[in-house]
Amino acid sequence: MPAMTGPDGGIVSRLAASFEPRRNHERGVKMSAYMRDLFPFLGIASPERSLLTREALLDLARPDARELAAAARNLWDRPEREYQYAAVDLVTRYIKGCDPGFIETLRWLITTKSWWDTVDALASNALGPLLRDHPDLLPEMDRWIESENIWLARAAILFQLKYRKETDAERLFRYCLLRAGEPEFFLRKAIGWALREYSKTDALAVRRFVNEHQGELSGLSQREALLWLNGGRRKDPVRANARA
Numbered sequence: 001m002p003a004m005t006g007p008d009g010g011i012v013s014r015l016a017a018s019f020e021p022r023r024n025h026e027r028g029v030k031m032s033a034y035m036r037d038l039f040p041f042l043g044i045a046s047p048e049r050s051l052l053t054r055e056a057l058l059d060l061a062r063p064d065a066r067e068l069a070a071a072a073r074n075l076w077d078r079p080e081r082e083y084q085y086a087a088v089d090l091v092t093r094y095i096k097g098c099d100p101g102f103i104e105t106l107r108w109l110i111t112t113k114s115w116w117d118t119v120d121a122l123a124s125n126a127l128g129p130l131l132r133d134h135p136d137l138l139p140e141m142d143r144w145i146e147s148e149n150i151w152l153a154r155a156a157i158l159f160q161l162k163y164r165k166e167t168d169a170e171r172l173f174r175y176c177l178l179r180a181g182e183p184e185f186f187l188r189k190a191i192g193w194a195l196r197e198y199s200k201t202d203a204l205a206v207r208r209f210v211n212e213h214q215g216e217l218s219g220l221s222q223r224e225a226l227l228w229l230n231g232g233r234r235k236d237p238v239r240a241n242a243r244a
Helices: 011-024 025-034 046-056 064-075 081-094 100-111 116-133 133-145 150-158 170-177 187-201 205-214 219-225 236-241
Strands: none
Touching: 011 064, 011 081, 011 170, 046 081, 046 236, 064 081, 081 100, 081 116, 081 133, 100 116, 100 133, 100 150, 116 187, 133 150, 133 170, 150 170, 150 187, 170 205, 170 219, 187 205, 187 219, 205 219
């Protein structure tokens, strides 16, 4: 494999050369509309973008943490959303082996051009693995969960999304309660989602938690938390718990 050169190892130039000829204005307008016109799009569908990314980077050596951070930030600086998605794919692919300092790059990505599409993927696929490898970073999550930035708080709630039996239930439940009273939709939804995923590992613990904190958890959080346990039906949480 050829050695990488430049701050980002040539990653961004390769991706741009691959993406730009596939611009589709009409599709890009529709994709942007779906995302509330928050970001412009090249108009490249997700499966094609993933394939183009893999092909563009096929013969490049694994980037080190410095190159990975530079590539992610440079991709983030480009206007079209597909470049941010490529950055998420890139970070997810190479997060294993990154040192604890990489959390500062993740923080920047989460708090820049923030929306659920990138924040959620970074939380579960990059932040989660980094924290699993470096548990000494967990106190940083204690700060994020109380942040005024809702996306940092959402990431703190969701980073254990794929931990399953490795989930620190005490931390999960504590974080859910810390932000349970928030009117912010994205935090209420995140609480429900995180609890729902954990219910697939410990159904009894989640039912007990929701039942004991009905007065604190929003209706949305409760419904989402019990969705899987209710067979995919958003039943009334109080009556559902009464039968548990």
